[in-house]
Amino acid sequence: MTNAKSPSTNSTRIIKQSTCKPISPSAKGKLTYNIGHNDQSKALHIRVIANTGGGFFSNEWIALDDVLSCIEEQPTDDPFKALIFRQLYVSSRSSNNHGFLAAALRAEGILLPVEKAVYSHTLGDVAAFTTAMAKPIKDNVSLEETVALHNAEISEGMPHPRPTPLQVSFAF
Numbered sequence: 001m002t003n004a005k006s007p008s009t010n011s012t013r014i015i016k017q018s019t020c021k022p023i024s025p026s027a028k029g030k031l032t033y034n035i036g037h038n039d040q041s042k043a044l045h046i047r048v049i050a051n052t053g054g055g056f057f058s059n060e061w062i063a064l065d066d067v068l069s070c071i072e073e074q075p076t077d078d079p080f081k082a083l084i085f086r087q088l089y090v091s092s093r094s095s096n097n098h099g100f101l102a103a104a105l106r107a108e109g110i111l112l113p114v115e116k117a118v119y120s121h122t123l124g125d126v127a128a129f130t131t132a133m134a135k136p137i138k139d140n141v142s143l144e145e146t147v148a149l150h151n152a153e154i155s156e157g158m159p160h161p162r163p164t165p166l167q168v169s170f171a172f
Helices: 064-072 082-088 097-107 126-138 146-155
Strands: 012-020 031-038 044-051 111-114 117-123
Touching: 012 097, 012 126, 031 097, 031 126, 044 064, 044 097, 044 146, 064 082, 064 126, 082 097, 097 111, 097 117
Parallel strands: none
Antiparallel strands: 012 031, 031 044, 111 117
């Protein structure tokens, strides 16, 4: 799988941004992900853009069609692990990529968890997902492209603001 359908950031409109929990029950934090629509290919894409729990990951766009192709390669009706998505990542080999992608896919209902097998999945309702995304596509939704802005700041040598610790004060 070469991820040939993955778009450049210039041809993909972000039509949804959301958060989800990682799949691991012991994981802390949240993942933030984007759903994108490539106006040239008419394909849907997904990418993880933030992880408050720590750990490296790639913010590459992954085509939904490529995700579905990976699933179709599995034995019919057998649960599968997120490791099948590892091949979709071209520029990063982080060990978190495939698991974080699976978490976002679960949050969208594209994947379903398997009872008593926390790291296993089955295919969910892809048609419901694509139907839900039809409205923001039709309405020409285009959310701010924060990943490209961040990458441009880095390439221009602009300092990236570091988050400040939350300050809590108590009045007695």
